[in-house]
Amino acid sequence: MYEVTCATCSNKVLVEKFSPIHTSIQWTTDARTSCPEFVAAAEQGQDMDSFPGCTALRASIDDQVRTGKIPTNSFRAEPTPGQIG
Template sequence: MYEVTCATCATQVLVEKFSPVHTSIQWTTDARTACPEFARHIAEGRDPDRIPGCEALRASIDDQVRRGRVPTDSLRREPTPGQFD
């Protein structure tokens, strides 16, 4: 998993892409309150695992992908707590 910070609300998430079109986002507990859009979805009763996050976060993720910081073909593996590579 790769750490990406939202440029707007500073929410930190872990991102992994198994293909250019697939994006897996792992929210931290803090993100659920830090991102206003995420908090709104939660308030509406949505499944946290299916919330794509705020627009700015998606833009931030795309930006990191463009910079090559998040590979789009990473092999599926379990995240290691406390370690981002």
Template sequence: MTPVACGECAAVVLCEKFSPAHTQVQWTEEASVLPGGCPRIAAEVATGRPSARVRSCEALRAGIEAAVLAGRLEVPADV
């Protein structure tokens, strides 16, 4: 899995692309709690929701797309 930073809050998650439409995101402990974590994810975790159940946020999705475009996160060519 490849570390990818959110362009808004700089929280780092682990990502893997299986196809252009399928992205696996693994939230790290650091990405899900404040300080230093994603405020959107931290708000969900604070309500008792497991970080693994938080789907995403638009800022993070933009960071993932930027990583794909820059070649830091590869999409398999054979899909």
């Protein structure tokens, strides 16, 4: 797991990237009380199970991935172009 700090709310999360589209995020604090975006969504009565999460945090994670600080894990079998079998 890789530690990422949200640039906006400074919450720390642990991130594991399994594939370009699958990112596992583990909060070290309770996001629903410590992240202002979560708190705002909850106050507006949003369904928290479908809440996509803190956008600032996602931007921070994307940044780390783009700069290579978080590698995409390849131990899961991914289809490799040009490979048969």
